[in-house]
Amino acid sequence: MSSKADWTTFLEPVDPDSSDRLFFSPHEWDTVEALSARIIPTDHDPGAREARVVVFIDRYLSGINYIFAAADGSGFLRIDGHYATAWRSRIADMQRTYRDGLAQLDARCRSEWGEPFVSLDEDRQDRALELLSGAPKPGPVTLGTTEPASTFTQFLTDDGLGFFDALCLHVKQGFYADPVYGGNKGRLGWRVIGFEGPEKLKDTMDGTYSTDSLFVQDYSWADLIPQLKAQTTWALPT
């Protein structure tokens, strides 16, 4: 078993235009693509369909080859040892969650409307997502209000999630993750929301990518911190 420090890099960055299926059946692929298009719809900006979120999810569920990109984005890390065992078991669970979840979704759609999810019009697809989630379609976030929440953990894995919650999380990840994982094609997910992310992962390792210009350029500590004016001894380190 090799240490995580010595995991080797293999494979290539995922091609977002690939139509090779590594996990989904053709029908599952089409269903997940249609679902993703209702979770992040296409409007005057591209949505999950154009970002190739389905490719991202298919690769994730295919096994443990596409879990961790190499730091420089040149390929993927070959997970080894206990971590490989843990990830195999995690992905096997998630494969079952998807396979069963998709089958149940279709069964529900057939019993309600006589057709599988992919054949429904968008309004019925949204209705099917409401049934799947057990909650109404989310309404718009509006200004002028205060909406309290409770504290939560910052440790954000998909362990233990059911089909609907996992799907929403994975669609979001496929829309916004670095393009090396197969989604966020051409960084279009980032462009939709105005995130000026790096062109390549490698650019985050050597100073090529910088957000310097988004910091405040003209400032004086003494203006920001009136306390300093009351001091005679403060001085910035040089």
Place this chain on the structure above:
Amino acid sequence: MAVQKKPDAVDVVIVGLGASGGTAAKVLSEAGLHVVGLERGPYLRHDEHFSGDELKFVNRSYMWPDAKLTPRTRRVDDDEVAQPYPFSMTPQLVGGGTNHWAGWVPRPRPSDFLQRSLHGDVDGMSLADWPFQYEHLEPYLTKIEWEFGVSGIAGADRGEGFRSRPFPSQPLPPTRWGRKFYSAANEMGINAFPIPHAMVTNEHKGRRPFNRTSFWNQYGDPSGARSNTATTFIPEALATGNFELRSDCFVREVKVGKDGRATGVVYVDQTGAEVEQDARVVVLSMGAIETARLMLLSQSALFPDGLANSSGLVGKNATFHEYLFAIGFFDNEIDDPLYGWTGNYISGGTMDFYETDESRGHMGGCIVSSSQTCHPINMVFPGRPAWGQAFKDADRTFFNYAMKIGLILHDMPQERNRVDLDPTHKDFMGLPVARITHRAHENDRAMGRWQVDKNIEILEVAGARKTIPVYLDQVTGNTCHQHGTARMGFDPETSVLNEWCQTHDIDNVFVVDGSAFPTSLGVNPTLAMMANAWRSCEYIVDNYLPGRVERLAAARA
């Protein structure tokens, strides 16, 4: 399993090479002692393994222990069955939590060391004074600031305790959301300043701090900007030639001899072989959860309830802090963008609400800092719509028009809040996992509510047009701050360690991480943990080991 290897005995074996273990490695090996450091995780190379990959670092736990291999369980009350929960997980690799941290390193205040004297006996709490005071720690706070690298402006915090030296590095420029915080704070008469930051902005001690990517909190830093023991103290320890680092080694027991003293540790190495490493001194520094777990796992004829646990207090009085916050949204059609995702997590904070003010209806108080709203997948946005047009519209509208003002909740110790061994759940080695039992005190909730509401007020003065307060229900362990499970004190019946972090029961076992804290500080604990580790290791070098040698010589004569 039988012991398969038994390397030569050393002066000191350190278990856990994070913030405090890294400090111990440096101080002990630079003093000429022969030291072995054992770390469960790998020794990653920052310039080779770290980059701005949100999915890998934030969602797929690349640097963290895998919850399937080393789970934890959690419950609120004793009559519940604890359930698996990633409570206060901390990165598992050389450098520990100094790899991923935002790096808030404010100094504690003199009041932090006197919580019982200041507040007396409070119902449900187990307050205790520290066995030393702020002024005893001050020289070591300064050593850490200079040796490890901390940026800040001396004199900017009007309530700071005595400081013997300014900072070695100046702060980053403010972010746009940070400037909003400064403006609102000034309008309200609040003393805003850059919270001291575990990073350098100049070429301190040969480091190249080129990382300005905004991939910071939870990411590894490929540059020399972040102060991380894996890139500072550990290489300095290795350079002495006296320190041997063994990564990917899982310590399962501290061994105790017939004379009641520790003989060393037993661990499983990367090849799966069981190894016994003898040492004259055992230093534990795995964090207050895993250190307590190892002590409770190390049962022997002389210590049937766990290592150095004659007081029965190992694992008890656990405190964890909690990160609470308030979000403010601005109007993308009227206001300027704030780029809440930019920066190095914190930009502008205050300690004006830190000391007890009885008119607020609770004791204690919090450190506050304006902080990043993070990257697209994990944008900090409670109530973010799960799907549909509302999701897309909300992200498009608010991603660049949000800011957040966070706080560290100063939770108070209660003896009932504890770490012990789970009766059913095991890790991949077959050892019982840590079980956390924790119920928030009413004072914790009241403090959180008051401060979150104050943060909302600041956001409103800053011009926020929608706010989201995030209050405390129960502690979820979302800060990685862990303290109290082997508290220091003078009395062996009411504490586990003495004022030098030496166990009362076993003179050659020292616990130098947050376990030693009798009360959680109101500030982020790492600066004080490292300073305390330095202070205790200096004691080992200057007093304990020399004295021991002399006493042995006398006894043998």
